[in-house]
Amino acid sequence: MRYISTRGQAPALSFEEVVLTGMASDGGLYVPETVPQLSTDDLSEMAGLSYAEIAFRVMKPFVNGEIDDDTFRRLVTEAYATFSHDAVVPLNQLDANHFLLELFHGPTLAFKDVALQLLGRLLDHFLNKRGERAVIMGATSGDTGSAAIEGCRHCDNLDIFILHPYQRVSEVQRRQMTSVLADNVFNVAIEGNFDDAQAMVKASFADQSFLNGTRLVAVNSINWARIMAQIVYYVASAVALGAPHRKVSFCVPSANFGNVFAGYMAYRMGLPVERFVIATNANDILHRTLAANDFSKQELKATLAPSMDIVVSSNFERLLFEAYDRDGAAVAALLERFQAEPTALADAPLTRLRELFASYSVDDATILEVIREAHHRTQEILDPHTATGYRAAERERGDASVPMITLATAHPAKFAEAVVKAGFPGVPLPPHMDDLLEREERYTVLPAELSAVQRFVVDNRR
Numbered sequence: 001m002r003y004i005s006t007r008g009q010a011p012a013l014s015f016e017e018v019v020l021t022g023m024a025s026d027g028g029l030y031v032p033e034t035v036p037q038l039s040t041d042d043l044s045e046m047a048g049l050s051y052a053e054i055a056f057r058v059m060k061p062f063v064n065g066e067i068d069d070d071t072f073r074r075l076v077t078e079a080y081a082t083f084s085h086d087a088v089v090p091l092n093q094l095d096a097n098h099f100l101l102e103l104f105h106g107p108t109l110a111f112k113d114v115a116l117q118l119l120g121r122l123l124d125h126f127l128n129k130r131g132e133r134a135v136i137m138g139a140t141s142g143d144t145g146s147a148a149i150e151g152c153r154h155c156d157n158l159d160i161f162i163l164h165p166y167q168r169v170s171e172v173q174r175r176q177m178t179s180v181l182a183d184n185v186f187n188v189a190i191e192g193n194f195d196d197a198q199a200m201v202k203a204s205f206a207d208q209s210f211l212n213g214t215r216l217v218a219v220n221s222i223n224w225a226r227i228m229a230q231i232v233y234y235v236a237s238a239v240a241l242g243a244p245h246r247k248v249s250f251c252v253p254s255a256n257f258g259n260v261f262a263g264y265m266a267y268r269m270g271l272p273v274e275r276f277v278i279a280t281n282a283n284d285i286l287h288r289t290l291a292a293n294d295f296s297k298q299e300l301k302a303t304l305a306p307s308m309d310i311v312v313s314s315n316f317e318r319l320l321f322e323a324y325d326r327d328g329a330a331v332a333a334l335l336e337r338f339q340a341e342p343t344a345l346a347d348a349p350l351t352r353l354r355e356l357f358a359s360y361s362v363d364d365a366t367i368l369e370v371i372r373e374a375h376h377r378t379q380e381i382l383d384p385h386t387a388t389g390y391r392a393a394e395r396e397r398g399d400a401s402v403p404m405i406t407l408a409t410a411h412p413a414k415f416a417e418a419v420v421k422a423g424f425p426g427v428p429l430p431p432h433m434d435d436l437l438e439r440e441e442r443y444t445v446l447p448a449e450l451s452a453v454q455r456f457v458v459d460n461r462r
């Protein structure tokens with residue numbers, strides 16, 4: 001199995017190379033050249049297996065023999081042993097046929113742990129094998145930074161530098177990052193906003209000479225291994241509800257589209273899925289594109305579901321590549337137009353997408369209403385991201401006899417502001433985190449100057 005770029009111009013890579021590489025050199029994203037198939041028997045045999053074993057079986061073809069089975073099984077088992085629930089991603093029944101897939105039992109209480117607990121271990125494995133070290137740089141306004149830090153804190157061959165805007169992330173989110181005192185973890189608070197931090201990370205990737213040859217690695221959701229790890233919970237939850245003998249639908253709170261794309265891959269591998277419902281907050285580019293064929297950028301809105309506040313949905317490119325019959329030149333042309341002006345998808349690809357995907361956009365007032373309504377009906381307190389999914393699932397579910405699985409992407413305690421606004425006294429942190437607000441913190445405040453940040457990285461990497 002090789003990996004190819006969605007824009008058709010970059011060289012094909014092995015699994016190892018694709019894990020160590022972020023964006024393709026032609027500006028595209030890597031996808032597997034062929035889609036491995038899960039037969040009816042493969043799926044039937046997964047019933048009752050542990051999450052780690054299902055994960056091993058689903059991901060093995062993508063790894064392509066580049067990690068021996070025993071080692072890969074060990075990496076997967078260690079990654080999911082960090083979750084506080086034995087089921088790793090338990091299903092929680094909301095009504096006769098609507099289920100929440102709780103993806104928030106990992107170390108940082110959001111679904112990004114599912115991918116980043118594995119990605120850190122994969123990177124460390126390959127670097128160790130090569131006798132190399134690498135530096136990770138990332139900018140975060142919240143969930144990604146803490147999940148990346150937790151995923152890398154035990155990695156001998158990695159040093160991780162996460163930039164966040166000084167005094168502009170919530171206390172829980174900051175402390176989840178800054179209370180990790182491992183000596184390969186560096187938190188930098190930038191005296192600026194998120195865009196300043198992001199711009200410095202981008203500039204560092206564009207010109208890596210300041211690192212004198214040390215590899216710089218990205219852990220954002222364009223890394224293929226993150227998508228690969230997320231395919232697993234679609235398969236595991238569908239099998240738990242009767243796949244392959246019964247179809248299911250999924251509703252996914254979405255921003256950069258990495259999560260939905262993983263679901264789409266599960267479908268392409270042979271999982272019987274009726275439809276995917278894409279839930280967005282007021283930053284609704286995915287909904288506008290699917291519902292109105294309005295593929296255009298709009299100004300960023302700050303919402304109560306901040307981890308879904310985006311202007312451009314980077315992983316949507318991977319779906320466009322499929323919708324355009326893997327025509328890299330057509331995808332490149334479309335995205336070039338999109339960068340310059342409002343545009344639209346061609347008719348045939350749009351029609352194809354609408355057969356499988358529905359979408360719904362949920363504003364802040366509705367998020368609060370849904371948190372109250374869901375609590376009234378089920379006694380569950382939803383986080384604001386999951387709330388967009390709950391509403392979208394109810395509005396767009398189609399055939400009510402098909403089980404609907406809504407992905408719960410964060411624990412409500414992580415986004416207590418919205419829960420309090422909805423009229424609840426707040427949500428306690430789970431027991432393993434209840435001392436978070438007393439833990440020692442470590443971070444360095446730096447000006448929003450590229451040279452200062454790069455000097456800090458060079459001076460501190462091991």
Ligand SMILES: *Cc1c(COP(=O)(O)O)cnc(C)c1O
Pocket residue numbers: 110111112143144221253254255256257258259260307308385409410
């Ligand atoms: C990152 C994130 C999302 C969006 O996921 P995508 O893969 O970017 O679509 C949704 N909810 C939460 C809580 C997140 O952290």
